[in-house]
Amino acid sequence: MDIFDIFKLCRGIYEIVRYNYAHCFFFICTNVRMTFCCCAQSMHLKSFQVKRRQNLGRKTLRKGIICQIYILYFVYISFYSFRKRKANLFCDFCRSDRKISKHLNPSKTLSSYGKNLVLCGSGLSSDEKFDLVDFASSSGAVVSIFRDNVTHVIAATDSKGAGARTYKLLMAILHGKWILTMGWVKACMEARKLVNEEPYEVLLDNHGSYGGPKEGRLRVQNNAPKLFNNLNFYFIGDFLSTYKADLLNLVTTAGGTVIETRDRLLLSSHEEDTKANVNEVTLVVYNADFSYNPGFEDETALKCRVLDEAEDLAQEVGCQVVPHIWILDSIACGLQPSIPRH
Numbered sequence: 001m002d003i004f005d006i007f008k009l010c011r012g013i014y015e016i017v018r019y020n021y022a023h024c025f026f027f028i029c030t031n032v033r034m035t036f037c038c039c040a041q042s043m044h045l046k047s048f049q050v051k052r053r054q055n056l057g058r059k060t061l062r063k064g065i066i067c068q069i070y071i072l073y074f075v076y077i078s079f080y081s082f083r084k085r086k087a088n089l090f091c092d093f094c095r096s097d098r099k100i101s102k103h104l105n106p107s108k109t110l111s112s113y114g115k116n117l118v119l120c121g122s123g124l125s126s127d128e129k130f131d132l133v134d135f136a137s138s139s140g141a142v143v144s145i146f147r148d149n150v151t152h153v154i155a156a157t158d159s160k161g162a163g164a165r166t167y168k169l170l171m172a173i174l175h176g177k178w179i180l181t182m183g184w185v186k187a188c189m190e191a192r193k194l195v196n197e198e199p200y201e202v203l204l205d206n207h208g209s210y211g212g213p214k215e216g217r218l219r220v221q222n223n224a225p226k227l228f229n230n231l232n233f234y235f236i237g238d239f240l241s242t243y244k245a246d247l248l249n250l251v252t253t254a255g256g257t258v259i260e261t262r263d264r265l266l267l268s269s270h271e272e273d274t275k276a277n278v279n280e281v282t283l284v285v286y287n288a289d290f291s292y293n294p295g296f297e298d299e300t301a302l303k304c305r306v307l308d309e310a311e312d313l314a315q316e317v318g319c320q321v322v323p324h325i326w327i328l329d330s331i332a333c334g335l336q337p338s339i340p341r342h
Contacts, residue, residue, distance in 0.1 A: 117141035117194075118149050122172070123156035123164040128182050135185045139194075146171055152178045154185060155202050163202040165209075167246050170331045172213070174227065174253045176220025179213040205332050215334025226255025227330060232268070232282040234259040236313060237306050239287050239324075247285075247324060250331060262313075269317035281320070286310040288323035 119141050121132050132154055136143045144150060146168045153172040155163040163169055163179065172179050184200035204210050219227070233251050235244065235258075248258055259265045259282070268282070286306050290299050297305070307321075314321045 115140045116151070118147075118151045119143050120146045120150045120153045120168060120172075121155075122153050122166050122168040122179075124154065124182075125156065128154075128156060131182065132185060135189055138189070148175065150175075150177055152180055152184075152197070154182060155179055157181050157202060158206065160204065161202070162204040162206045165205045165207050165328065165332055167250075169202075169205070169213075170250055170328065171253060173216035173331055173334065174250070176217045178217065207329070207332065209329055209332035212332045212334040216331075219334070227334070228254040228256030230280045231256045232259055232280060233257070233285055233327075234262075234265045234282065234313075234319075235285045235324075236310050237287050238292065240292055247327060250327060254331060265313075265317055269319070282317065284310050284314045284317075284319055284321050285324050285327065286321065288325050 117136075117139065119132060119136055120143070121129055124132065133143055135141070146153070150172070153168060155166075155169055157163050161181070163181075169179060178197050179202045180197055180200045181202055184195065184197060187195045187200065202213055205212070216227075218224075228251060233256050235247070239247070251258055259268065265282070286309075290303050290306070310321045
């Protein structure tokens with residue numbers, strides 16, 4: 001074993017310190033192979049060699065082998081201890097990383113602001129839903145379906161900043177809730193506090209209606225009359241049952257009154273002198289979505305039939321005909337389109 005062998009073993013140990021196990025085993029195995037080759041060569045020494053030289057060579061090899069065994073033992077112990085230390089260091093790093101993450105987590109500052117937040121998503125993608133839940137867990141807020149106690153509705157928007165006209169969004173307008181983009185959530189996470197909502201308020205929907213969320217919020221803040229105050233609605237024709245239920249909820253939430261039967265509509269038209277409020281207006285609402293065709297009629301024929309029935313009834317009771325889209329547009333823009341009086 002010469003200085004070159006010792007150098008290779010030291011380099012192997014050095015590689016262990018660097019956690020480079022592949023190089024380490026390469027140098028150790030190479031050295032062990034060379035040692036055993038030397039042993040094999042020593043066992044086949046030629047007969048003419050001097051005995052003293054032979055014994056001296058064997059003693060040197062024995063010392064080399066013993067030295068190799070001690071070094072390999074040291075390498076094994078070092079390998080085991082360093083590997084254990086690496087695992088411990090990794091665990092310590094994870095624990096310290098958790099501490100650092102907890103220290104840097106926005107919950108330290110957001111939690112004092114977010115406890116009173118009740119968030120509701122509208123039209124969000126899977127990734128956006130995950131981000132919303134992550135923000136809620138960091139801030140102490142609650143993610144819920146739409147209820148009266150919801151404070152902020154986080155709506156998905158397109159490239160133009162227009163929000164999808166969903167039932168949640170329309171109900172949020174009527175309740176005066178904040179309707180915000182996902183940008184507000186990201187801004188709060190970056191600032192580690194709740195930022196001003198107004199720059200992130202959704203003002204446009206994907207049907208072109210503008211200003212509804214702000215108008216609805218200001219109406220509630222100012223305790224102004226509800227959007228459909230003094231309006232009566234009678235729905236005529238075929239509607240999908242679940243869709244009609246949503247329309248009825250929107251109307252009543254907006255302060256309108258639903259007339260459920262035709263007889264009640266006819267009766268109310270003949271009792272004008274008993275009305276408490278002479279400013280009340282009755283509207284006959286028909287389904288303008290002619291793709292819903294349970295009778296499998298031709299679309300043109302269906303449109304003519306529905307319009308004729310609605311206009312005939314409106315003329316009989318002296319009221320105005322409007323499509324159901326009028327309700328949605330009125331809520332989405334926060335203003336009531338003008339209604340001709342009869």
